Structure formats: C-alpha cells, structure tokens
Amino acid sequence: MVFHNLLVQRVLTTLKEKGLEHELIVVDLSKGEHKSPSFLEKQPFGVIPVLDDDGFLIYESRAICRYLEAKHKGQGTELIPSDLKALGLFEQGASIETAYFDPNAAGLAFEKLFKGLFGWGTTDDARVKQLTDKLNQHLDAYEKILSKQEFIGGNQFTLADLYHLPYGSLLFAPPVGLGNLITDRPHVKAWWEKISSRPSWKAVSGQN
Numbered sequence: 001m002v003f004h005n006l007l008v009q010r011v012l013t014t015l016k017e018k019g020l021e022h023e024l025i026v027v028d029l030s031k032g033e034h035k036s037p038s039f040l041e042k043q044p045f046g047v048i049p050v051l052d053d054d055g056f057l058i059y060e061s062r063a064i065c066r067y068l069e070a071k072h073k074g075q076g077t078e079l080i081p082s083d084l085k086a087l088g089l090f091e092q093g094a095s096i097e098t099a100y101f102d103p104n105a106a107g108l109a110f111e112k113l114f115k116g117l118f119g120w121g122t123t124d125d126a127r128v129k130q131l132t133d134k135l136n137q138h139l140d141a142y143e144k145i146l147s148k149q150e151f152i153g154g155n156q157f158t159l160a161d162l163y164h165l166p167y168g169s170l171l172f173a174p175p176v177g178l179g180n181l182i183t184d185r186p187h188v189k190a191w192w193e194k195i196s197s198r199p200s201w202k203a204v205s206g207q208n
C-alpha cells in the first residue's frame with residue numbers, strides 16, 4: 001500500500017466502480033511538489049488529490065467522488081441512490097463517516113504510522129487511547145446500525161461505504177494494529193468484508 005496516496009485511492013476506487021478511464025499524475029509529496037506554486041494554484045490547501053476533468057479542476061476526495069457519480073450517473077455502479085429516502089440515508093451514512101469514523105481512524109494512522117514513517121515525532125500514547133476509545137464507542141453505534149441494514153448508507157453499496165476504505169484498511173496495517181476494532185463486531189466485520197472485497201478496492205489497494 002502506498003500510504004501517502006490514501007485519499008487518491010478513494011478517487012481511484014470510484015473511477016473503477018464507474019468504469020472510467022483516467023490518467024494518474026503522481027505528485028511527489030516527498031519532494032514537496034504539493035506545496036509548489038503551480039500545484040497551489042490548483043489546490044490552495046496543498047494536498048492531494050485534485051481531479052482535472054478536461055480543464056475543470058475539483059479537489060477534496062469526497063467531492064471528487066460525488067462529482068464523478070453525478071456526471072456519470074447511469075454508468076457502472078450507482079454510488080448515490082436517487083430515491084428520496086434512500087438518498088437521505090446515503091447522506092446520513094456519508095456524514096457518519098466524516099463525523100465519527102474519519103477523525104479517529106485518521107488520527108490513529110497519524111499517531112501510530114505516519115509519525116514514524118515520515119519522522120513527524122513520537123506516538124502520543126494518551127492521544128492513541130483517546131482516539132481508540134472514541135472509535136470503539138462509535139463502532140458500537142455502527143454495529144447497531146449494521147444489524148438493521150446492509151451498508152452504512154442504507155441497503156446498497158454507496159460512496160458512504162467506499163469513503164471508509166482507505167483509513168479502514170490502515171487500521172489493519174501492522175504498526176496501527178487495530179483491525180480488531182472492526183473484526184470484534186460481527187455486523188461491522190461482515191460489512192467490512194463485503195466492502196473491502198470489492199474488485200475495485202482490491203485492484204486499487206494492490207491486494208490482487
């Protein structure tokens with residue numbers, strides 16, 4: 001897994017689900033290319049990914065995925081439902097990922113993996129405990145939700161599930177070593193196995 005391309009993987013998985021051709025232009029973070037004036041013109045926050053769709057530029061990985069789904073509705077997997085109530089549940093699931101999963105899973109990846117990998121300092125054990133406790137608490141809610149519906153945004157696979165894949169996978173990476181937070185909960189485990197075994201994600205994360 002190329003750790004620093006995590007959120008690029010979110011977009012690549014969406015492209016695969018939609019069956020869309022693309023060209024991947026690698027921005028070398030180790031050389032600081034993402035902070036160069038020309039890149040900052042495209043992405044003022046200096047982070048990847050950015051999508052250039054025939055000159056139309058859009059950044060923020062989740063927004064890019066939504067844009068691709070809206071533009072190519074009717075092609076490949078439907079990643080956002082159109083039925084009003086299904087759409088409501090999708091929005092709820094997408095918000096759950098951003099509010100309750102991402103900050104804790106990403107925080108744990110930062111503390112337990114990225115700090116060591118990129119020389120950003122030493123792991124703060126108190127912070128790890130705080131993030132692990134929060135994620136445990138939130139995954140208890142996931143367990144309840146997923147005992148009543150198949151996916152986090154309703155009963156079909158959507159972007160709300162797909163958004164979890166990069167940081168969810170990192171929980172299993174040896175330096176993080178917290179895959180048990182997922183596998184200890186039967187419904188969360190079944191959901192995770194379903195979403196992480198999609199051919200799109202397997203291809204993008206190099207598990208094939």
Ligand SMILES: N[C@@H](CCC(=O)N[C@@H](CS)C(=O)NCC(=O)O)C(=O)O
Nearest residue numbers: 004005006007047048049060061062
């Ligand atoms: N909210 C942004 C986050 C993007 C992000 O943090 N990208 C990381 C790579 S996965 C990055 O470019 N980090 C470089 C840095 O922070 O300097 C998104 O979803 O696109």
